[in-house]
Amino acid sequence: MNPCQECGEPSVITLAYGPHYFCKKHFLHFFEKRVRKTIRVNRLIEPKDKVVVGVSGGKDSMATLFLLQKILGKTISLHALMLDEGIPGYRDKAIAKAVDGCEQWGIPYTVAKHQEEVGYSTTEVFQKIQENPKLGSSCGYCGTFRREILNRKAIEMKATKLATGHNLDDEMQSVAMNLFTGDLFRLARLGPRSGNHELEGFVPRIKPLYECPEKEVMAYANLAGIPHYSDECCPYSWMAKRNHFRKAINDLEANLPGSKFALLSSFRQLKPMLAKEEFRQKANLQKCVQCGQVTTQTVCGACKLIKRLNESTGKNEAPSHGAGLLVPAIKRGKKLTCATTKGYRPTERGRSFPHGETDEPLVQIQ
Numbered sequence: 001m002n003p004c005q006e007c008g009e010p011s012v013i014t015l016a017y018g019p020h021y022f023c024k025k026h027f028l029h030f031f032e033k034r035v036r037k038t039i040r041v042n043r044l045i046e047p048k049d050k051v052v053v054g055v056s057g058g059k060d061s062m063a064t065l066f067l068l069q070k071i072l073g074k075t076i077s078l079h080a081l082m083l084d085e086g087i088p089g090y091r092d093k094a095i096a097k098a099v100d101g102c103e104q105w106g107i108p109y110t111v112a113k114h115q116e117e118v119g120y121s122t123t124e125v126f127q128k129i130q131e132n133p134k135l136g137s138s139c140g141y142c143g144t145f146r147r148e149i150l151n152r153k154a155i156e157m158k159a160t161k162l163a164t165g166h167n168l169d170d171e172m173q174s175v176a177m178n179l180f181t182g183d184l185f186r187l188a189r190l191g192p193r194s195g196n197h198e199l200e201g202f203v204p205r206i207k208p209l210y211e212c213p214e215k216e217v218m219a220y221a222n223l224a225g226i227p228h229y230s231d232e233c234c235p236y237s238w239m240a241k242r243n244h245f246r247k248a249i250n251d252l253e254a255n256l257p258g259s260k261f262a263l264l265s266s267f268r269q270l271k272p273m274l275a276k277e278e279f280r281q282k283a284n285l286q287k288c289v290q291c292g293q294v295t296t297q298t299v300c301g302a303c304k305l306i307k308r309l310n311e312s313t314g315k316n317e318a319p320s321h322g323a324g325l326l327v328p329a330i331k332r333g334k335k336l337t338c339a340t341t342k343g344y345r346p347t348e349r350g351r352s353f354p355h356g357e358t359d360e361p362l363v364q365i366q
């Protein structure tokens with residue numbers, strides 16, 4: 001092992017793209033410096049912001065929460081929002097870790113359950129898909145519902161920012177997925193700050209770990225002693241289309257170190273062009289006519305998916321999830337860590353995926 005490039009002590013980590021060699025102390029410093037820079041350069045947070053952090057209990061969201069408190073805890077208010085998708089034996093354990101961390105750090109938290117918020121737990125969705133494979137994949141529903149619930153709850157909490165634990169790998173997978181599906185409108189919305197910040201009903205999303213490779217987040221969480229859940233992966237993660245892109249990009253990085261940063265650099269150069277009039281017009285957000293949540297279409301993805309699930313079970317009521325802004329609230333009723341750390345399982349051939357899956361990764365909520 002090469003010595004630490006900063007102090008000459010034995011290194012604990014090698015970053016092949018540098019290459020960089022760091023001891024524990026200097027790796028923690030290197031990692032935190034990068035996060036500070038991402039926040040500063042992209043103006044992710046302003047003093048007095050109320051930041052709600054989407055927390056899954058995994059390494060990414062727990063590191064995000066920890067770092068926001070460490071870096072900005074004196075000038076902003078923080079609240080952890082944990083989403084329980086209803087995946088017994090997995091998310092309940094991850095949420096227990098998240099609760100441990102919040103109590104240790106003195107950060108207030110709220111747990112919201114998919115079953116109560118949209119009427120379906122992810123396990124129920126999975127069972128419906130087993131009965132009717134045409135419904136798509138669990139992740140398509142789970143991810144769409146997660147985004148919708150996070151935004152709605154953040155509005156209820158009067159948050160000025162919604163932070164998620166998306167890391168460099170997540171973002172570059174999303175870039176590649178949207179390029180390969182030709183979805184330039186979704187591509188245009190990616191970045192460390194996303195969404196229309198002026199539109200009422202949308203809490204701006206920020207990604208402080210946007211420039212941090214996943215393996216470095218893992219190393220940081222372990223070396224900094226951040227409580228997080230990493231034992232098991234979600235039992236439904238094998239359905240995710242994202243797995244193909246994760247594998248492809250990781251293979252590239254292994255053979256050509258620095259590929260992830262190179263893709264990030266290309267995306268940065270592309271982004272201003274994507275924002276030009278044609279795309280801005282079509283990527284413009286509006287309010288869902290059914291629930292009032294911000295969407296790019298007349299009816300939001302969550303309402304469409306709830307309708308699809310209702311139709312598959314013969315329920316006839318209209319989708320009524322969410323507080324929305326046009327209608328009153330009517331509540332009805334690892335991160336893919338396995339693919340990263342425990343191997344890769346290809347998606348079943350020929351399966352169709354709902355559109356929502358191609359957007360963002362799992363909140364690690366992750």
Ligand code: SF4
Pocket residue numbers: 085122138139140142143234235236237240334335336362365
């Ligand atoms: S892998 Fe993530 S998005 Fe997919 S079902 Fe599991 S928790 Fe939901």
Ligand SMILES: [Zn+2]
Pocket residue numbers: 004005006007008009022023024025026
């Ligand atoms: Zn050192």
Ligand SMILES: [Zn+2]
Pocket residue numbers: 288289290291292293299300301302303304
């Ligand atoms: Zn809607």
